[in-house]
Amino acid sequence: MKKIILIALLFSVSGYSLEFTGKAYKPGTTELLYIEKHKTQDDEKGFNKVIETEYVTPDGKVFAKIKSDFSKDLIIPDKVFEDFRLGIKDTLVFNPENRNVKITRTDEKTKKEKSNDFKAKKNSLAGQGFNNYLLQNFATLEKGKSLPVNFIVLTNQDYFEFDIKKKSEKEGDIIFGLNISSLLFKAFISEIRTTYEIASKRLLVFFGLSNIADAKGKAQNVEIKYEYPK
Numbered sequence: 001m002k003k004i005i006l007i008a009l010l011f012s013v014s015g016y017s018l019e020f021t022g023k024a025y026k027p028g029t030t031e032l033l034y035i036e037k038h039k040t041q042d043d044e045k046g047f048n049k050v051i052e053t054e055y056v057t058p059d060g061k062v063f064a065k066i067k068s069d070f071s072k073d074l075i076i077p078d079k080v081f082e083d084f085r086l087g088i089k090d091t092l093v094f095n096p097e098n099r100n101v102k103i104t105r106t107d108e109k110t111k112k113e114k115s116n117d118f119k120a121k122k123n124s125l126a127g128q129g130f131n132n133y134l135l136q137n138f139a140t141l142e143k144g145k146s147l148p149v150n151f152i153v154l155t156n157q158d159y160f161e162f163d164i165k166k167k168s169e170k171e172g173d174i175i176f177g178l179n180i181s182s183l184l185f186k187a188f189i190s191e192i193r194t195t196y197e198i199a200s201k202r203l204l205v206f207f208g209l210s211n212i213a214d215a216k217g218k219a220q221n222v223e224i225k226y227e228y229p230k
Contacts, residue, residue, distance in 0.1 A: 016039045016040060016041055017040055017041055017042035018038075018039075018040045018042065018228070018229075019037075019038065019039050019040075019229065020038050020226060020227060020228045020229065021035060021036060021037055021038065021226070021227050022035070022036035022038065022206070022224040022225065022226045022227070023035055023036075023224065023225050023227070024036065024210065024212075024222040024223070024224045025222065025223045025224075025225070026222070026223075027207065027221055027222065027223045028223075032058045033058075033214075033220070033222060034055050034056060034057060034058070034063070034212065035055070035056040035057075035058070036053055036054070036055060036056075036224065037053065037054045037055075037056060038051060038052070038053050039051070039052045039053075040052075046135060046201065047070070047074055047132050047135060047136075048068070048070055048074075048128065048131060048132055049069075049070050049071065050067070050068065050069055050070065050071075051066075051067070051068045051070075051077075051128050052065070052066075052067050052068075053065060053066045053067075053128075055212055062084070063083065063084050063085045064081070064082060064083040064084060064085070064212060065081075065082055066079060066080065066081040066082075066127075066128070067079065067080050068127060068128040068129070070129070070132065072094055072095075072096050073094055073096050073129075074129065074132045074133075074136070075124075075125040075126070075129035075130075075132050075133045075136070076092075076094045076096075076101070076120055076124060076125060076126045076129055076152065077092075077094070077126060077127065077128060077129050078091075078092060078093055078094055079091065079092040079126065079127055079128075079154065081154060082108075083212075083213070085215055086213065086217050087107060087108040087109045088105060088106070088107060088108065089105070089106040089108055090103065090104070090105050090106075090154040090155070091103070091104045091106075092126060092127075092152070092154060094120065094126075098119075099119050099120045099121075100117060100118075100119060100120075101117065101118055101119070101120050101124075101126075101152060102115060102116070102117045103115065103116050103152075103154060103157040105154075105155075105157070114157070115157070116157035116158065118158070118159070120150070120152065120159075121150050121159075123147075123148060123149050123150055124149070124150040124151075124152055124159060125149055125150070125151060125152065126151070126152035126154075127152070127154065127211065130151075131203060133149065134164075134176070134194075134196065134201075135201055137164075138196075138201060141164060141165070141166050141176060142166060142169075142174060142198070143166075144165070144166050145165075146163050146164065146165040147163070147164045147165075148161065148162070148163050148164075148181070149161075149162050149163075149164060150162075151178075154211075155213075160180055160181075160182070161180070161181040161182065162178050162179060162180050162181060163178075163179050163181060164176055164177070164178050165177055165179075167193065169198075172197060172198050172199060173195055173196065173197055173198065173204060174195070174196050174198050175193055175194070175195050175196075176193070176194050176196070177191050177192070177193055178191065178192040178193070178194070178208070179191050179192075189209060190208060190209070190221070191208065192206075192207065192208030192209060193205075193206075193207040193208060194206050194207075195207075202226070202228060203226055204225070204226055205223065205224065205225055205226070206222070206223070206224040206226075207221075207222075207223045207224075208221060208222075209221055210222040210224075
């Protein structure tokens, strides 16, 4: 009991509700590509309010970071992403009044910017807002209903239509599949799969296209296994 109270006090002082890690592997191997270090501030219902993530090389060097702020919207957060290897900075700013999304990429070396503005649809979500969306719709998805979403992607400065559907359920875990709707892009983007523990609603495994490019700036598929404090 004393240990639990102490942990709660530490989270209260630091401002974070939870700190956990994800280890990203090359799919089907034990080759560690990078490590995610997450810190979240959550509300009383368990929804993320703020997520801060550092991306670390296997030898311990921070090479990228992202901060998602859900104060405006639970599934379209304002975001700042920086990749120090590639010298890029991506920002997303959402206006909930007119549902305008503005995404800007800055080349830190040349200081050149490229921006795009568009209107978010009602079923739009962005990046780390996926977790809040799953929590909002967990019961519906658990029953097997497919839900369409428009996934906003920072690197493309655009959104893509996906369908989320339950794939399987076993021993207290549930797997959801995320498939792109466009027949054209299906040839290039394989199904993304996420495994959640039903009781805690915590993400256990992510399998598919990473939001982190490799050191050369190329897209990569990963299998991320998440570890939480006991």
